[in-house]
Each structure stands twice: as C-alpha cells, then as structure tokens.
Amino acid sequence: MGRPPAKPSASLDRGLLPSLLGYVLRRAQSAVFDDFANTFDKAGEALTPGEFGLLVLVDRNAGLSQMALARALGIDRSTLVPILDRLQERGLLMRHRSPTDGRTHALALTPNGEKALARFARLVRAHEKRIASQLSAAEIRVLIDLLEKVHAGARSL
C-alpha cells in the first residue's frame, strides 16, 4: 500500500531541500520581499527593498560617488546608472557635480527625497514588525546575528 496516489492538494516531496540553508534562506527572503512589496503597494507607494537601501545609503553618506555606492551595494557601476536615472526622474535624488573631482557625481537626496524616505522608513518599520511577528525580540537578535555570521563566513573565501 503506497501512499495515497498523488493527492494534488498535498505539497510536494522536497527531498533534501528543507535541510539546505541556501534553500531555506531563499524562501524566507522571497516571503519577506513579497511582504515588502505588499506593504508599499497598499500604502500607494512604489519602492523595492534595493531602492530603499540605496536611499538610506545616500541619505547617510551625502556626496557619495556612484562608484562608492555601487561598491557598497555590491553591483556593477553600469547597473547603477538606470536605477539612479529612475530615482532622479522621480525627484528623490540628484547627481551634483563634485567640486573636487570632475569625474564623479556627488549624490544627494532632494528635500522631497528626504521627506519620502521618512515615509518609506515608517512603512519599512511596519513591514519589519509584521515579518517578525512570529519571533520574539531575542529570536530576532539571534537570527540577525547568525545571518551576519553566514554573510561574513561565506564572504571570506
């Protein structure tokens, strides 16, 4: 007597997948991303997690160059260009000319960008609260700590 013959509603056999850190990480990440999108959608705002991180970085490091920003984000400088274009078109950010180095752009948020970032940060906090709703404060600390370790460990090859 095998198992009930493929109840279509039953979820699949995932084999070793659930024991793989990479797999579980990817699923958690995906769920978090979905909730992020949902939070901003419902609030009538349009922003990706990557864009939020970028805005925070520019806000906290005024005058940053595109190269430095690309490096901090871990992406190629050519990838950054259309992203900045879009943010600039939305009036959130500006590329100023650097007085000291004619090659670089000094990035900065516009006043509008600052106000928008404040709104975004409020939404992100609500989002964070929601995704961590099943976890205690101590568990969140542990989780972040372990994730940092993974990041540091894998990075140091």
Added chain:
Amino acid sequence: MGRPPAKPSASLDRGLLPSLLGYVLRRAQSAVFDDFANTFDKAGEALTPGEFGLLVLVDRNAGLSQMALARALGIDRSTLVPILDRLQERGLLMRHRSPTDGRTHALALTPNGEKALARFARLVRAHEKRIASQLSAAEIRVLIDLLEKVHAGARSL
C-alpha cells in the same frame, strides 16, 4: 573632534539597515548565492540554485506537471517554460506526454539528468559545509528553524 573625515577606504554609514531583518537576509542570501556559483564554476558545472531546486523537485516527484512545478516554485507557469527548455536542451530533463491528461506534460529526469543531479548534490553539500563553516551544528538548526518561522509568518497574511 568628529570622526576621521571620510577615509574612502572606510565602509559607509548604513544607518538603520543592519538592524533590518530584510536587509541582513538579503546580504546573507547574496553571499550564499555567490558561493554557490563559485562552487559550481570551479567544478566546471553550470547551475543556479533555482535550477538545483527544480531538479530535486522533479526527481522526487516523477510525472509532475508544469503547473504543479511552477506552483511549488512560486513562479508563473509562463516563466517556467524557457527554464525547462534550457534544462531539456542540456539533456537533463524530459517532457513526456501524460497518458491520463493530454494537456499536461509529465516531467522526469533523464538518466543523464539523474547522474548529473547526484554530482550536483555532492557539490551542494560541499557548498553548504562552506557557508556554514562559522556556525555550529546547533546554530544551523536554530537558523533554519527561525528562517522557517519567518517564511511561515510572512506567508500567512
């Protein structure tokens, strides 16, 4: 006495980012992904984490339809088509005709695909060992457990 004036080598001010679960998750995920790619590159194999997950799912659920697979992967069925095309061109997987339902394809690994998957699984285990090198076995269990909770919690909206 402010801090040393913007040593370019010093890393940026990330503001609230490091305290955000979403952010830390994304960075860990990215580091893990990089190590995965690196592991397969060095072994002369070409595979993404997503493709590995797909192959495991097909292996463990022979006769699966494309719809069921897409649902399990959390992607649209139209997204799956070119992915299967590629895997099929590589001779790892086949779309058989279902005897019971003419609309669906019964997916299965080829003998070659099975052998390749065994090789891939060995590489993935080595990769997992490496990214978890900074963590104890207990920590890994805790980490996976907490990530599952995040996944379940965010999912249940």
Added chain:
DNA sequence: GAGAATTTGTTTGATCCCCAAACAATCTCC
C-alpha cells in the same frame, strides 16, 4: 610640465528572471 595610465560615469549588447494577456489543445461538468 607633458604624456601615460587609471578612474568614473555612460552606452551598448547580451543573458536572465518575472509577470500579464492571448491562444490552441484538452479536459470537466452539466
């Protein structure tokens, strides 16, 4: 200081992931 080498931002080209909408073939339900 003049020329060579490097750095920066941009453009172009390639690959990939993703979704939505439309379509034909097939199945299901009445």
Added chain:
DNA sequence: GGAGATTGTTTGGGGATCAAACAAATTCTC
C-alpha cells in the same frame, strides 16, 4: 455534446545583471 476551466506556449514589457568600449577627468611618471 457544448460551455467553461485548465495547461502549456508565445508574445510583449519591465527590470536586474555583467562585460566591453568610450570620453572626460584625474593621477602618476618621468
């Protein structure tokens, strides 16, 4: 048997990503 749903595919549109080539500007070298 016919209406409605399901399945796989195609097409169209957004983006993310990198690599390579380029012009402008800076830095290095002599």
